[in-house]
Amino acid sequence: MRGFAEAEFVERTARAQALMADHELAALLLTTEPEVRYFTGYLTRFWESPTRPWFLILPANGKPIAVIPSIGADLMGKTWVEDIRTWTSPDLEDDGVTLLGESLREVVPASGRIGLPDGHETHVRMPLADLERLRRELDGCVVAGDSGIIRQLRMVKSAAEIAKIAKACSIADRAFARVPEIAREGVPLEEVFRRFQMLCLEEGADFVPYLAGGAGAGGYDDVISPASETPLQSGDVLMLDTGLIWDGYFCDFDRNWAVSTASDSVTDGHERLIAATEAAFEMAKPGVTASQLHAVMAPFLGEETGAGRLGHGLGMSLTEWPSLIPTDHTPLVDGMVLTLEPGIATAGGVLVHEENIAITETGARWLSTPAAAEISVI
DSSP: OOSOOHHHHHHHHHHHHHHHHHTTOSEEEEOSHHHHHHHHOOOOGGGGOOSSOOEEEEESSSSOEEEEEGGGHHHHTTSSOOEEEEEOSOOSSOSSHHHHHHHHHHHSOTTOEEEEOOSTTOOOOSOHHHHHHHHHHTTTOEEEEOTTHHHHHHHSOOHHHHHHHHHHHHHHHHHHHTGGGTOOTTOBHHHHHHHHHHHHHHTTOSEEEEEEEEEEETSBSOSSSOOOSOBOOTTEEEEEEEEEEETTEEOOEEEEEESSOOOHHHHHHHHHHHHHHHHHHHHOSTTOBHHHHHHHHGGGTOSOOSOSOSEEEOSSSSSEEEEOSTTOOOBOOTTOEEEEOOEEEETTEEEEOOEEEEEOSSSEEESSOOOOSSOEEO
16 A cells, blocks of 8 residues: 555654653754655655755644645645645745744744754755754744654654565565566676666666666676676676665665676675575564674674675665664664675675565564575576
8 A cells, every 4th residue: 555544644743742752842843855754744756856945843742834835735735734834935035944933933932942853864954054044033942953753763664664665675576586687698787777777667666766786707896886888797796786666665685696607706705695694684683783783794704895884774765774883782673674784805896785674573574585595697
């Protein structure tokens, strides 16, 4: 089912407002696409344009208040939000700042605190000059951090959210299974990238905002470079890593293939990556920390690849909290969705493998269909 029942947003709002009370926040001010969508269901690709700012106020009590450009009023009116305040944007003199300040003063008492997400992986989507002007407009109200409330809420998914991520994973599974249709010795890497995105769309993706990968003899140089015109050659390893979207939720996992033949080094490296992933999967359960998942994978991998982490959270954004690194001691809880992403150095570069899992009360369950230990040959 696309979208969510209204009860989903009622529950999210109630949990946020309980945390706001604990941290003495009179309102939350939200400015980014995932934050606004999390509390409203407002799903549009219009955020791709950087021209207009969008604001959502979550007061201490009651429904969210949308303060948005008039072009978005009709779509916002189809959500559960009732209080929708608009201005004509872009306005080079006052792009919603006065309206936003007035709206905040209605629900925030004098000297009250307004929470704005301010931690790692957050940003404020409005010009700095407008943020400073807003502070002046608030006349005594304090703009402070949100005490990690949004991170805490979004890190744990509902069953309905996990179902959407699982649907995205199933679409990617089917597209990956069809890669032998488009990739073989002599086909340029850029053509493989282009046609793989087409496969994802054919299999049901809404769109494919993220596709990375690489190809090279015995491994690849990195996993973030644009695809080149270089044709695939015998002995290459091809990797495709997709973050496709279904109904506003990402999957994020990859697959590796040996082109025509696999060397002993590649075969061994791939087996070690799968073993690392399986070890983390077996360990992943409530109470285990992100750092412990990193620790259980690291012995399989040898030399650091420079990736910085061995997995991360996943959901409305391609990458979310936590990070599987030695210093992230976030405990896993029922409802988290994670990627397991070990990497290994080879004579030809690196190999990276990635799977998606959900944490349940009793342990982990696969959302992506786990790859076999033996690397596939195309």
